[in-house]
Structures are given as structure tokens and as C-alpha cells.
Amino acid sequence: MASSARGIGRGLRRGIGRGFGRVVASTAASTMEPVALDVAVDDLPGLRSPGRLLRLLAAHPTGVDAAVVLPCAALALIAAVLHPEGQALSLVFAAVLLVPLIWRRSRPLAVFALLAAIAFVQWLLDVTSPGDAALVIALYSVAASRPRRWTLLAAGVTELGVVLAAVRWGGPPVREMFSAFVFLTGMMIAACATGVNIGGRRARLAYLEDRAARLERERDQQNRLGAAAERARIAREMHDVVAHNLSVMIALADGVAFTLDTDPAEAGRAVQAVSDTGREALGEMRRLLGILRDDAQQDTRAPQPGLGDLDRLVEQVRATGLPVTLEVGGEPLALSAGAALTVYRLVQEALTNTLKHGGPAATAQVRLRYGAGALEVEILDGGPLAGAGGQGSAGGPAGAGGQGSAGGQGSAGGQGLVGMRERVAAFGGIVVAGPRPTGGWRVHARLPAAPDPVAPADGPAPGTASPGGPVPGGPVPRWVAAQRVAG
Known part of the structure; x- marks a missing residue:
């Protein structure tokens, strides 16, 4: 925060503030981390599938974090080279402010609170550092991953820092002080808006992915229930066909044993009835087993x-x-x-x-x-x-x-x-x-x-x-x- 005001009050006259503004803007844009999708989002209302670059960035979060930190570190080194007097402490604060960004994804609130405390110490010591851009990045991380109440709280703390920085380093003229205030407030609003937008997109995509997974599980469950019901139906049919026809055949065969010697003609008719019953049972069994095959192209059934x-x-x-x-x-x-x-x-x-x-x-x-x-x-x-x-x-x-x-x-x-x-x-x-x-x-x-x-x-x-x-x-x-x- 301090270096931002320094860049407006003094650095603009020395040619540093303008470059710093471009670096911070590009740094904030580079923190828009897209979510890699396993579902097709082209058909979802209001959503488009991310491009190759965004998918690449989502697949390499470490590279994205490096792209966030390295420009700020490079800016701190450039400022130290151009103005070597009193820059040792500035480099120390830059390092202390940039290193915690490693944990900005897992602990955004803790990182933001730590950076805000370091920035306040920096303001008390009247030390400027380009590493203050890390506070804007931490604000974006809070807005993208935490509820709105935490975003508003972090934005309020950041705005307080903007006021303190504009008063101390904005320059004696009121115009320069106001310019520093407007510039830094705009950066804060942009970080919050970007974070809220990305967070909402992430939440919607996470919801859609979860709903797709639940629908897939429900579909699999329905398929299993349907298969179980079909197996039960086939089992009932098999039981009815086999039990009935076998019982009839056994009774007829017993009758043949009793009438074979006394009434051969009746025994012959009983044997023929056994044969007819067996053929009928075989036909029904084939029909039942036939439904297990894929008959999607058949127009009629038995x-x-x-x-x-x-x-x-x-x-x-x-x-x-x-x-x-x-x-x-x-x-x-x-x-x-x-x-x-x-x-x-x-x-x-x-x-x-x-x-x-x-x-x-x-x-x-x-x-x-x-x-x-x-x-x-x-x-x-x-x-x-x-x-x-x-x-x-x-x-x-x-x-x-x-x-x-x-x-x-x-x-x-x-x-x-x-x-x-x-x-x-x-x-x-x-x-x-x-x-x-x-x-x-x-x-x-x-x-x-x-x-x-x-x-x-x-x-x-x-x-x-x-x-x-x-x-x-x-x-x-x-x-x-x-x-x-x-x-």
C-alpha cells in the first residue's frame, strides 16, 4: 500500500509509478484461476468452456502463483537498483509480504490478516515497498474463496490502509493525495469484483459437477433396481413354467408306470402327453431366455x-x-x-x-x-x-x-x-x-x-x-x- 502511494506521489515524476501500475494490473489479472472441468459446460446456460490458456493455468496452480509473485519481486529489485538509498529495508518488507502468498489458496484469511499487519508496521516505520501489491492479491483470494461478509471485512481493512497510505505518501498537494486515494481504491474494487466473480463461477461449476455426479449415481441405482426387478420377474416366470410342467410330466410318467401292462393304449397317450408337455415347457423356456438377449431390433415378441x-x-x-x-x-x-x-x-x-x-x-x-x-x-x-x-x-x-x-x-x-x-x-x-x-x-x-x-x-x-x-x-x-x- 505504501509503495503504491509512493509511486503516485514521487514515482510518477521519476517514471516508476506508471510502470508499477501496469505491473499491478497485470498481476491482478494473472490471479484469475479457472477451475478445470470434468463436465461439458458448453451446454450450460450462461457458461462457456474455458480456453486452452485458462485450462493450462488451472492445471498448474504453482505456476500461477509464481506469475503473481515474480513481477512484484522484479519491481522491488528494479526500484532498489534505480534508488539504492534506503532500499535494504524495502527489499526486506517486499520479501516478507510476498512469501506468504504461497499459502493464499489454502489459508486466504490468515494470509490477508498477516499481510495487513505487516503493511501497518511498514506504515508506522514509513518504509515504502513494491511488495505492498501482495495485499491486493490477498484481498482477491479472500473475495474468491470466502463468503461475502469476510470479503466486506477485508475490503474495509484494505480501504483503511488506502486512506493511511494516501495521507502519508500521497504528497503535500491535496490533488496528489486525492489521486493516490482514487487509484488505490480503484485497485481494491477491481480485486474484490474479480474475486467475487471468479468465486461465483467456481461455486456454480462445483454445484453443476455435484449435481451431475448425483444424477449419474441415481441413474446407476435405477439401472440396478431395474435389473433386479427384471431378474425377479424372470425368476417368477421360470418358477411357474418349470414347476408346473415338471409336475405334470411326473404325474403322467407315474400314470404310465401303472397302466403300461394293463392298458398300453392309455399308456401311449400318456407318453405322448409327456412329450407335448416337455415341448411346451422347452418353448416357454426359450422365450424366457430370449428376453435376456438384445432384442432392440425386434418388432414383435412371442x-x-x-x-x-x-x-x-x-x-x-x-x-x-x-x-x-x-x-x-x-x-x-x-x-x-x-x-x-x-x-x-x-x-x-x-x-x-x-x-x-x-x-x-x-x-x-x-x-x-x-x-x-x-x-x-x-x-x-x-x-x-x-x-x-x-x-x-x-x-x-x-x-x-x-x-x-x-x-x-x-x-x-x-x-x-x-x-x-x-x-x-x-x-x-x-x-x-x-x-x-x-x-x-x-x-x-x-x-x-x-x-x-x-x-x-x-x-x-x-x-x-x-x-x-x-x-x-x-x-x-x-x-x-x-x-x-x-x-
Whole structure:
């Protein structure tokens, strides 16, 4: 601060003050340290990507600090050469003022306070030094990295130093004193404005980088959750397909063993049914495994089973010797393809468990009832009294069924019932499963229909065979209540 006033009061007449002003201006400009970005800022509103020079300076902060200190040190040496009298103490103060700038990035407030104290001692000793420019640089560092209240406090301290320097070294004429005051105040304002601008830019870029990182983490988390949900869906499909078809094949194979000697023709039909069931299972397995491949270029996917395939499912179970009743009734409502598939898998899982656990005297009933905006599905089996099991519902603990339970432990750990609840809950429905007082097991599900009823169309429905293969879920044709009892 003292050398700035000296340059105006005396140095201007000797040709030093003008050069000092240019050096200080270039020094302040060189302290604008850009932030190296890892994100593309060209698309951000109000921001431009830094040029090569700014990126180079940001990558070498030590070089920037050297560019700040060296011009001031060079100016101090030039002043000592031009005016050797009494310059030893000036060089000492210059060194003491410039060295703390090494820590201006990490401790800007401490460096500024230290430089302000040194400058005050310099003012008391009436020693001028070009190193006073370090105080302006320290003020910039505070403005660029600290809150506004600290910037205002540092600016007030600097302005006090400007007044003291202008009074002591501005020169006897009031005009020179005022010129020194205006010049030094302008330098202080420029340092504060530059620091605040750079600090705001840094804060905005840091916020954008943090937001981009958080969005990337959220995207990765969503991808992981989506992958987990897809794996769970595939696992449920695999469980339903494998458990049902293998149970049917085992039951048919057992029947072949009993009828091979007494009724070869019936045994041959059972063997053919085993072959057909195996082929159907293989086809569904291939379809399920096919969704794991990249099918982005495929326009269509294999049709999913729906309500129109319940007849074929019931006939398949009947072929194993399990008497099954299929009852349907009510005014049909529109169901989405996913909901229709859910109903099909629910019935398939319940009948599979009855087939596995019901015993030789077991029977099963499948009831579909369309009510007020919802489809109710009920599967009952008439097996022996359930040995163990509790009430289960969507979101609640799975009941563990014993012998004769249609909704019991179709797989290890009760995963069959868990899959039922997850499927139905995905469409806003609920599943209740538990033992019947008279023996056997009961599975009851309620699925809401689509919000907009669709006009019924002709096509296969439960109670009518599907000549063209599986029919995707969708509008169910109108049909009257039907009942089919296994003969």
C-alpha cells in the first residue's frame, strides 16, 4: 500500500509509478484461476468452456502463483537498483509480504490478516515497498474463496490502509493525495469484483459437477433396481413354467408306470402327453431366455398366455388324473395383457401345488368372477386337511402350506406364494391364501380391471379352446357362466 502511494506521489515524476501500475494490473489479472472441468459446460446456460490458456493455468496452480509473485519481486529489485538509498529495508518488507502468498489458496484469511499487519508496521516505520501489491492479491483470494461478509471485512481493512497510505505518501498537494486515494481504491474494487466473480463461477461449476455426479449415481441405482426387478420377474416366470410342467410330466410318467401292462393304449397317450408337455415347457423356456438377449431390433415378441389359455391349462392338468372344475361368470371386463398373464400364472401355480401336494384323492376348483370393476379368482382344492400354514396376503408373511395345499409351499421357502403376491400386487391387487376348515387350501385374488372398458370382441375365452395357440391378454369376449367338470 505504501509503495503504491509512493509511486503516485514521487514515482510518477521519476517514471516508476506508471510502470508499477501496469505491473499491478497485470498481476491482478494473472490471479484469475479457472477451475478445470470434468463436465461439458458448453451446454450450460450462461457458461462457456474455458480456453486452452485458462485450462493450462488451472492445471498448474504453482505456476500461477509464481506469475503473481515474480513481477512484484522484479519491481522491488528494479526500484532498489534505480534508488539504492534506503532500499535494504524495502527489499526486506517486499520479501516478507510476498512469501506468504504461497499459502493464499489454502489459508486466504490468515494470509490477508498477516499481510495487513505487516503493511501497518511498514506504515508506522514509513518504509515504502513494491511488495505492498501482495495485499491486493490477498484481498482477491479472500473475495474468491470466502463468503461475502469476510470479503466486506477485508475490503474495509484494505480501504483503511488506502486512506493511511494516501495521507502519508500521497504528497503535500491535496490533488496528489486525492489521486493516490482514487487509484488505490480503484485497485481494491477491481480485486474484490474479480474475486467475487471468479468465486461465483467456481461455486456454480462445483454445484453443476455435484449435481451431475448425483444424477449419474441415481441413474446407476435405477439401472440396478431395474435389473433386479427384471431378474425377479424372470425368476417368477421360470418358477411357474418349470414347476408346473415338471409336475405334470411326473404325474403322467407315474400314470404310465401303472397302466403300461394293463392298458398300453392309455399308456401311449400318456407318453405322448409327456412329450407335448416337455415341448411346451422347452418353448416357454426359450422365450424366457430370449428376453435376456438384445432384442432392440425386434418388432414383435412371442405371445404371452392369457385368459383364453385357461381351458388348455385345465385340460393339461386333467390329463394327469386330477379332477379340475373351471367356473367363470359375470360381466366381462377389460384386463391388460400383464393382468391376464398374472391370472394365468396364479391359476397355474395353485394347480401345480395341488398336483404336487394334494394326494391321490385331491380335487380342484377354479372360479373366475367379474364384479364391480374387478376380477376375482379363487382356486380351491379338496385335499386332506392342511398340516400347517397361516393366512397370507399381499405384503404379509407367506403361509406355509402342508399336504393338500394349493397355495402352500410350491417351492423351497414358499417362493411360489411370494411370486403370486408380487405379481398381483404389481397390478394393484391382493392375494389371500390359507387352509380351508374342511381340508385343503384356498387361494383368493382380486385384480382391478382397466379403467376404460373395451368393447368385447369375438375370440376364445375360458371355456372355449384356442385353435390358434396362446392368446395374449386383452379384452375378454362375452360369454355366459360355464362349468366344466372333469369326467
